[in-house]
Amino acid sequence: MRTINHFIGGRSVTGGDRIVPVYDPSVGQIQAEVALGRADLLARAVDDARAAQPAWAALNPQRRARVMFRLKELIERDMDELAHLLSREHGKVVADSRGDIQRGLDVVEFACGIPHLLKGEYSEGAGPGIDVYSMRQPLGVVAGITPFNFPAMIPLWMLAPAIACGNAFILKPSERDPSVPVRLAELAIEAGLPAGILNVVHGDKEMVDAILDHPEIKAVSFVGSSDIANYVYGRGAAAGKRVQCMGGAKNHGIVLPDADLDQAVADIIGAAYGSAGERCMALPVVTPVGESTAALLREKLVSEIARLRVGTATNPDAHYGPVVSAEHKARVEAYIAMAAAEGAEIVVDGRGFELQGHEEGYYLAPTLIDHVTADMRSYQDEIFGPVLQILRAETLEEAIGYPSRHQYGNGVAIFTRNGDYAQRFASQVEVGMVGINVPIPVPVAYHSFGGWKRSGFGDLDQYGMDGIRFYTRGKKITKRWPSGGAVVDQSFVIPTMR
Numbered sequence: 001m002r003t004i005n006h007f008i009g010g011r012s013v014t015g016g017d018r019i020v021p022v023y024d025p026s027v028g029q030i031q032a033e034v035a036l037g038r039a040d041l042l043a044r045a046v047d048d049a050r051a052a053q054p055a056w057a058a059l060n061p062q063r064r065a066r067v068m069f070r071l072k073e074l075i076e077r078d079m080d081e082l083a084h085l086l087s088r089e090h091g092k093v094v095a096d097s098r099g100d101i102q103r104g105l106d107v108v109e110f111a112c113g114i115p116h117l118l119k120g121e122y123s124e125g126a127g128p129g130i131d132v133y134s135m136r137q138p139l140g141v142v143a144g145i146t147p148f149n150f151p152a153m154i155p156l157w158m159l160a161p162a163i164a165c166g167n168a169f170i171l172k173p174s175e176r177d178p179s180v181p182v183r184l185a186e187l188a189i190e191a192g193l194p195a196g197i198l199n200v201v202h203g204d205k206e207m208v209d210a211i212l213d214h215p216e217i218k219a220v221s222f223v224g225s226s227d228i229a230n231y232v233y234g235r236g237a238a239a240g241k242r243v244q245c246m247g248g249a250k251n252h253g254i255v256l257p258d259a260d261l262d263q264a265v266a267d268i269i270g271a272a273y274g275s276a277g278e279r280c281m282a283l284p285v286v287t288p289v290g291e292s293t294a295a296l297l298r299e300k301l302v303s304e305i306a307r308l309r310v311g312t313a314t315n316p317d318a319h320y321g322p323v324v325s326a327e328h329k330a331r332v333e334a335y336i337a338m339a340a341a342e343g344a345e346i347v348v349d350g351r352g353f354e355l356q357g358h359e360e361g362y363y364l365a366p367t368l369i370d371h372v373t374a375d376m377r378s379y380q381d382e383i384f385g386p387v388l389q390i391l392r393a394e395t396l397e398e399a400i401g402y403p404s405r406h407q408y409g410n411g412v413a414i415f416t417r418n419g420d421y422a423q424r425f426a427s428q429v430e431v432g433m434v435g436i437n438v439p440i441p442v443p444v445a446y447h448s449f450g451g452w453k454r455s456g457f458g459d460l461d462q463y464g465m466d467g468i469r470f471y472t473r474g475k476k477i478t479k480r481w482p483s484g485g486a487v488v489d490q491s492f493v494i495p496t497m498r
């Protein structure tokens with residue numbers, strides 16, 4: 001049985017007495033195991049990180065950027081291997097795994113610009129003989145805790161800016177698909193990153209608590225479900241750390257009567273069922289405005305769903321693969337049953353699907369549910385599976401209200417040809433990331449990613465300039481050089497520049 005080790009101080013490290021299996025969701029079998037570490041292992045990683053960080057931070061930023069350039073090249077070199085490794089543990093199809101890696105690679109590319117990104121500001125003559133300038137300095141040792149659903153992209157969102165800024169980084173990836181994060185750390189060493197600057201420790205709640213309690217970890221970035229995000233935010237902040245936590249989601253796609261319906265349907269199908277719906281920017285709710293839009297949309301969705309192919313992660317013809325685990329499959333099925341019990345109409349039922357030859361895999365066929373209402377728990381909760389719910393609205397205002405009042409506020413999309421409606425929607429909707437005829441509006445690497453309400457805790461988003469701010473502290477310097485003239489009088493009044 002393959003064992004997935006920790007990666008500390010530039011080396012593969014064993015440790016941890018709680019061994020858990022890592023499954024291949026396509027076949028429903030154990031393919032590897034990982035040992036979950038505790039506080040002692042974390043302490044070792046923090047010691048190595050602390051020892052290495054000052055010299056790394058002291059390198060000029062151009063030299064740190066060169067390591068990022070090289071890391072980008074190595075990830076591109078190994079793209080195929082990484083994508084297959086990712087698909088085997090996660091279950092998403094290989095083409096989608098490439099996208100997962102590429103989205104993380106975009107942030108590595110962004111971090112290649114670190115000399116420019118770290119430049120401060122300078123004001124000459126802010127007062128008599130006084131100049132003011134600012135600089136950004138790394139925090140020291142920082143940590144990231146990541147979910148199962150993007151095992152390349154989300155670790156790279158965090159580690160690329162953190163390291164480029166001059167920090168040492170400790171990554172605690174999901175224990176469900178931990179191999180790719182370890183490979184990324186190995187590639188970083190090959191790229192020339194000094195040992196100790198990037199460490200990977202495996203674990204569950206115990207390791208997370210150890211990270212939150214360790215006094216030498218100055219900042220924690222978390223992405224995962226909302227209850228845990230809230231917990232991590234509270235415990236980390238109480239310990240005096242800088243914390244950013246991204247949580248769950250329930251993104252709505254609003255379809256106006258004037259939308260290009262065929263294009264909207266193609267977009268919605270891909271965003272709802274791609275990656276088996278296991279994306280925080282998936283589109284699990286569609287809100288047609290007006291009865292005739294709803295009827296037409298439903299008809300087109302049903303016919304497109306009939307063409308979807310579910311298959312193993314390595315089947316190039318499959319649109320999507322299995323969900324991540326048997327427990328998660330059961331949870332999604334329970335939500336479909338709940339929706340029916342709550343009075344919604346199960347138009348297409350994906351339960352009970354078995355993939356021929358892979359009956360043990362965790363597959364679900366696509367599900368479509370109509371006549372969903374806002375008081376249903378199956379609507380209020382995140383399902384995180386290949387399930388699309390139709391929540392009908394009569395007016396644009398009503399359609400803006402649903403995502404605005406929802407507990408989550410990650411992403412939302414509107415499909416329309418009307419610029420005025422789209423603009424009104426984008427300005428009024430209480431959601432952090434808005435797509436206009438774009439179903440999955442994940443901002444590019446040089447903007448920042450983050451949702452509102454229970455989708456995001458903390459005030460700085462992931463990557464972009466927020467990422468640089470999160471992993472650095474701003475220092476402001478006010479300076480005056482003695483001119484050799486008369487002594488400036490003592491003053492017992494707060495200095496002003498007047």
Ligand code: NAD
Pocket residue numbers: 145146147148149150172173174175203204205208209223224225226228229246247248249279280382384410451455
């Ligand atoms: P999860 O919350 O179960 O796990 C996330 C991380 O927390 C993992 O590293 C896990 O080991 C750790 N963890 C698990 N239980 C814990 C506990 N009790 N205490 C402390 N730490 C614990 O999430 P998941 O199932 O891996 O990922 C799916 C979730 O992540 C979904 O809710 C999805 O919407 C969300 N997500 C959000 C974003 C975003 O940017 N908003 C992006 C991707 C995923």
